[in-house]
Amino acid sequence: MKISTIVAATALMGASATPAFAQAPARFSDFRYTGHAMEAARPGPGEYRNPILSGYYPDPSVTRVGEDYYLVLSSFAHYPGLPIFHSKDLVHWTQIANAIDRPGQLDFTGMRTSQAVFAPDISYHAGTFYIVNTCVGCKGNFVITAKDPRGPWSDPIWLPFEGIDPSITWEGDKAWIVNNRAPDEPPRYEGHRAIWIQEYDWRAGKMVGPSTQLINGGVDISKKPVWIEGPHVFSKDGWYYLTAAEGGTSVNHSQVVFRSKDLLGPYVPFAGNPILTQRDLDPNRPNPVTSTGHATLVQTQKGDWWATFLGVRPYADDFYNTGRETFLLPVTWADGWPMILPHGKAVPLVGKLPNLPAQPAPALPTSGDFSYVDGFAGNKLSMQWVGIRTPKTPFYKVERGELVITRPAPLGDLNQVPGFVGRRQQHANATVSVTVRYAPTKPGERAGLAAVQSDLHYLFYGLTNKGGTRTLALYTRAKGDEQLVASTPLPGTAPVTLTLRITGGTMAFDYASGTKQGTLKRDLDVRFLSTHEASGFVGTIIGPMAQ
Numbered sequence: 001m002k003i004s005t006i007v008a009a010t011a012l013m014g015a016s017a018t019p020a021f022a023q024a025p026a027r028f029s030d031f032r033y034t035g036h037a038m039e040a041a042r043p044g045p046g047e048y049r050n051p052i053l054s055g056y057y058p059d060p061s062v063t064r065v066g067e068d069y070y071l072v073l074s075s076f077a078h079y080p081g082l083p084i085f086h087s088k089d090l091v092h093w094t095q096i097a098n099a100i101d102r103p104g105q106l107d108f109t110g111m112r113t114s115q116a117v118f119a120p121d122i123s124y125h126a127g128t129f130y131i132v133n134t135c136v137g138c139k140g141n142f143v144i145t146a147k148d149p150r151g152p153w154s155d156p157i158w159l160p161f162e163g164i165d166p167s168i169t170w171e172g173d174k175a176w177i178v179n180n181r182a183p184d185e186p187p188r189y190e191g192h193r194a195i196w197i198q199e200y201d202w203r204a205g206k207m208v209g210p211s212t213q214l215i216n217g218g219v220d221i222s223k224k225p226v227w228i229e230g231p232h233v234f235s236k237d238g239w240y241y242l243t244a245a246e247g248g249t250s251v252n253h254s255q256v257v258f259r260s261k262d263l264l265g266p267y268v269p270f271a272g273n274p275i276l277t278q279r280d281l282d283p284n285r286p287n288p289v290t291s292t293g294h295a296t297l298v299q300t301q302k303g304d305w306w307a308t309f310l311g312v313r314p315y316a317d318d319f320y321n322t323g324r325e326t327f328l329l330p331v332t333w334a335d336g337w338p339m340i341l342p343h344g345k346a347v348p349l350v351g352k353l354p355n356l357p358a359q360p361a362p363a364l365p366t367s368g369d370f371s372y373v374d375g376f377a378g379n380k381l382s383m384q385w386v387g388i389r390t391p392k393t394p395f396y397k398v399e400r401g402e403l404v405i406t407r408p409a410p411l412g413d414l415n416q417v418p419g420f421v422g423r424r425q426q427h428a429n430a431t432v433s434v435t436v437r438y439a440p441t442k443p444g445e446r447a448g449l450a451a452v453q454s455d456l457h458y459l460f461y462g463l464t465n466k467g468g469t470r471t472l473a474l475y476t477r478a479k480g481d482e483q484l485v486a487s488t489p490l491p492g493t494a495p496v497t498l499t500l501r502i503t504g505g506t507m508a509f510d511y512a513s514g515t516k517q518g519t520l521k522r523d524l525d526v527r528f529l530s531t532h533e534a535s536g537f538v539g540t541i542i543g544p545m546a547q
Helices: none
Strands: 026-036 047-049 061-065 068-072 081-087 094-100 116-125 128-136 140-146 164-171 174-181 194-201 206-216 229-236 239-246 254-260 290-299 305-312 325-330 332-334 337-339 350-352 370-374 396-399 402-405 429-437 446-452 458-466 469-478 481-489 496-503 506-513 516-525 541-546
Touching (some): 061 116, 140 164, 174 229, 254 290, 325 350, 402 541, 429 446, 458 496, 469 516, 481 516
Parallel strands (some): 116 164
Antiparallel strands (some): 047 350, 061 068, 116 128, 128 140, 164 174, 229 239, 239 254, 396 402, 446 458, 446 541, 469 481, 506 516
16 A cells, blocks of 8 residues: 555544434344446356455455465454455355454544555464554554454554564564565655565564565666565575565556565565566456455465455446455466466456365355345344444444444544444445335434445435435535435335445436335446545445434
């Protein structure tokens, strides 16, 4: 992630005082999602489909423990955070935890959605799992641990060095942390960063010894490479390999590799770098995957090598609302160097399955076209639901098949947790619906569906009070400017089913209440929810909201 973006001062957005609570809270039921990819990729027998995690699942870090694989991903200021997935075949993944799931672990108050936890790394040693990570806007870099990846995960152990994207490399019984820091000289240009390494005493939970700069700038500093980050070090055949992202997280993103005979260097870059990029391909190619990088390499129990990495699938030009996704490709080795994808070759959307035991599809798919229904069973939300910022006190409850938002609050005030929870938009083409029971009694009260990219870029579709009448309304907010797009009276107290129909960069808004049904708005341009327009590092989250 760009350091200039990370360290920018957080300016709090003003917001009006929270409206008085409605006499009865908003109640939501029957959340439904159906998603279809734009591309017609159909894996056959013995094949898998990319991406392996569709939607906003960036910066994948993977580790193997025996025959099990664990993956952790960035979640920024969404809470709960740092989702952890498990697989036995690198293709079929099931979420098993959120490593940040207690308000006491990290406090995201005052943070925008694209701040907080960046690019985690997961590893395992001597019966303990480790996640090392950066909280941008918190206290910096930290380590959390767990005996079971399903949790509980510990409170953070804070680390004293600056920078982002730390990872742990294990050397026998010793641990070393490698990360992005400022270079050991005045920066020569915007985006000039460096990769450093330092020993970590994992028993005492502290850094020891001197720090050593391994990479200054990138592959060739004379060419002013930018944003060297996301480093990982591993060993193979007597060599230490350092892989890292280079070029920034947009269309110039890439993965590069260096090697050394000594853990502390010197590291020599591969003459064939980058080992993964899509920046040299025709931007007008059909069904492009772009912005690839932030890869982690893993060796299977069969001896094969694979890489997880992030990429995006624009619906037009550089517009995508789904955020950065997780892809999988085999790694080939030649003359002692790894290659994820030869230069000029497009990321394949269908590939040959890894040579691992066949696994059934998970109950909740993460790849391809799929649907699901959440009936809000039990007394808590499933782990796929996230809100924005850390809640100090509960603001919702789950009871009798309904989600009840009990403490409604607006988006826009960074010192509050909005009355919103949602799930990731995982496809460019999707249909999302929920049924809401709500009778607003005062002007400004709202409850319905929201599609949220940030506190400054979102839309709200649902019930409000206008002139004393319950009204169905659609609002958009782009760059902090809210607009009423359409509305229609919907008096009474009958439940309303709200539906978003998403087609790339447009949406349609349907409703049904008793015998009354219709479409409030068609073909709304929602490119303001794209990363291109909203900036940042997250994808669109869709779900119930009340304020």
